[in-house]
Amino acid sequence: MKHGNDLARFALAAICAALWVPHDARAADVFRGGELYRRHCAQCHGEDGRPVMPIAPDFTRRERLLQPDPVLLQTVRAGKGAMPGYQGLLRDRDLLDVIAFLRTLQ
Ligand code: HEC
Numbered sequence: 292m293k294h295g296n297d298l299a300r301f302a303l304a305a306i307c308a309a310l311w312v313p314h315d316a317r318a319a320d321v322f323r324g325g326e327l328y329r330r331h332c333a334q335c336h337g338e339d340g341r342p343v344m345p346i347a348p349d350f351t352r353r354e355r356l357l358q359p360d361p362v363l364l365q366t367v368r369a370g371k372g373a374m375p376g377y378q379g380l381l382r383d384r385d386l387l388d389v390i391a392f393l394r395t396l397q
């Protein structure tokens with residue numbers, strides 16, 4: 292099942308993060324990113340990254356994610372087209388968690 296695969300992938304990502312990241316560095320947290328995504332983004336972008344809103348990009352097709360994290364961060368902070376800006380609503384580290392989650396969608 293797709294959902295089970297996602298859970299397994301998140302679990303693996305979390306285990307890798309726990310094992311490999313030095314204590315003073317903070318890895319993006321894909322689990323938190325997923326929770327924030329479902330709360331703030333899924334109403335347009337869809338639970339699984341396939342858009343509910345027709346003009347929103349499909350994250351399971353990667354085109355819009357072929358940009359470095361800081362560029363995506365800046366776009367989501369500022370908003371784009373019909374998408375509201377998230378600056379002041381979510382912190383940068385929250386948005387980076389969400390971006391890490393977006394990169395797990397396929
Ligand atoms: C009100 C609906 C809506 C919500 C809520 C929303 N988005 Fe979007 N998002 C859009 C639309 C529409 C676009 C396409 C904008 C365009 O290209 O004109 C978009 C585009 C994007 C893009 C592609 C940017 C690019 O460079 O083309 C990213 C990444 C993104 N959204 C992330 C998010 C994240 C993360 C959240 C939650 C924090 C979120 N969106 C919440 C509607 C939404």
